[in-house]
Amino acid sequence: MPRSEQDILDDCQAAIGYQFRRPELLRAALTHTSGANTRLASNERLEFLGDSVLGLVTCALLFERFPTYHEGDMTKIKSIVVSRKTCAAFSRQLGLGDFLFTGKDLRSEIPPNMHADVFESLVAAIFLDGGWETAREFVLDFVDPEIERAVANSNEHNAKSLLQQVAQKEYGGIPRYEVRDEQGPDHNKCYKIEVVINGYAFEPAWGKNKKDAELRAALNALAVIEGTDVPYPSA
Numbered sequence: 693m694p695r696s697e698q699d700i701l702d703d704c705q706a707a708i709g710y711q712f713r714r715p716e717l718l719r720a721a722l723t724h725t726s727g728a729n730t731r732l733a734s735n736e737r738l739e740f741l742g743d744s745v746l747g748l749v750t751c752a753l754l755f756e757r758f759p760t761y762h763e764g765d766m767t768k769i770k771s772i773v774v775s776r777k778t779c780a781a782f783s784r785q786l787g788l789g790d791f792l793f794t795g796k797d798l799r800s801e802i803p804p805n806m807h808a809d810v811f812e813s814l815v816a817a818i819f820l821d822g823g824w825e826t827a828r829e830f831v832l833d834f835v836d837p838e839i840e841r842a843v844a845n846s847n848e849h850n851a852k853s854l855l856q857q858v859a860q861k862e863y864g865g866i867p868r869y870e871v872r873d874e875q876g877p878d879h880n881k882c883y884k885i886e887v888v889i890n891g892y893a894f895e896p897a898w899g900k901n902k903k904d905a906e907l908r909a910a911l912n913a914l915a916v917i918e919g920t921d922v923p924y925p926s927a
Contacts, residue, residue: 697793704791710818710830717821721813722788724806726795735813742816746774749831753839765846772842773835776808782834783807788814851910855887858917865890867913869906872896884926887913897924 695703701718705711712718717738725734750773754766761769772778783789788810789802819827852867859867866889873884885905886896894913899905908924915922 700791700793704788707787707791708814708830710822710826712817712821714821717817718814719793721817722791722793722810724792724794724809735809738813738816739809740816741819742812742814743774745815745819745827746779746812746831746835749828750774750835750839753832753835757839758843769839769842769846773838776805778838779811780804780807783811785834786811786814851907851914855910855913858914859889862917863889863892867910869909871902871905885909889913895922895924896926897922898926 697719700722701712701715704718704722720733721735721738723734725731725736747770750770751766754761754769758766784807789807792802792806792810794802794806815827815831818830855867859865868888869885870888871883872886875882875884882898882900883902883905884896884898885902885908887894887909894909894916897905897908897912899908912922912924
């Protein structure tokens with residue numbers, strides 16, 4: 693037996709953990725153009741607003757949490773955190789596809805772009821219904837872990853550049869990456885590489901290729917310099 697509209701709205705509110713004062717906003721957020729009488733009755737306008745709310749929450753958090761980041765650094769992280777791919781993942785996490793009002797031809801499978809659209813629309817609906825702080829808290833539950841993940845990945849990929857800056861400042865030299873061992877056949881070799889700065893050798897690291905081993909060795913050296921456990925011990 694098909695669920696009633698009220699059942700769908702109730703189930704959606706239970707899934708997202710928010711009860712709407714104005715349920716018509718939720719109804720609009722869940723309405724795809726294929727299931728609307730007119731385009732103005734779909735979630736397109738809410739999607740437009742939600743994209744801005746999502747971006748502002750993310751930008752404000754980056755600005756507050758990372759005071760040493762330049763504009764370019766923050767822009768890179770933001771582009772990952774509020775990407776269509778990430779928003780679609782948030783939507784699937786909430787199961788929003790189960791609550792969409794669509795035309796019959798779209799009921800079997802919800803494409804990623806629709807998942808992203810409905811998440812942004814939901815953010816806008818919560819903002820209009822509960823205000824900025826409510827929307828901010830809702831968004832932070834999703835973007836906060838993504839920001840941490842994106843920053844960690846960014847720091848990892850920038851490790852060699854960062855190590856060079858630290859080496860020049862603290863040691864008056866530049867890092868050298870020296871191969872200490874290699875294993876495996878020619879077409880699939882693994883390498884053990886260590887960083888040496890002014891004669892001081894840091895904890896080496898294994899990698900699936902030289903580039904990977906150098907990156908890991910740089911992260912090991914940064915960890916030693918910072919006094920933390922090395923992330924890629926070679927033993």
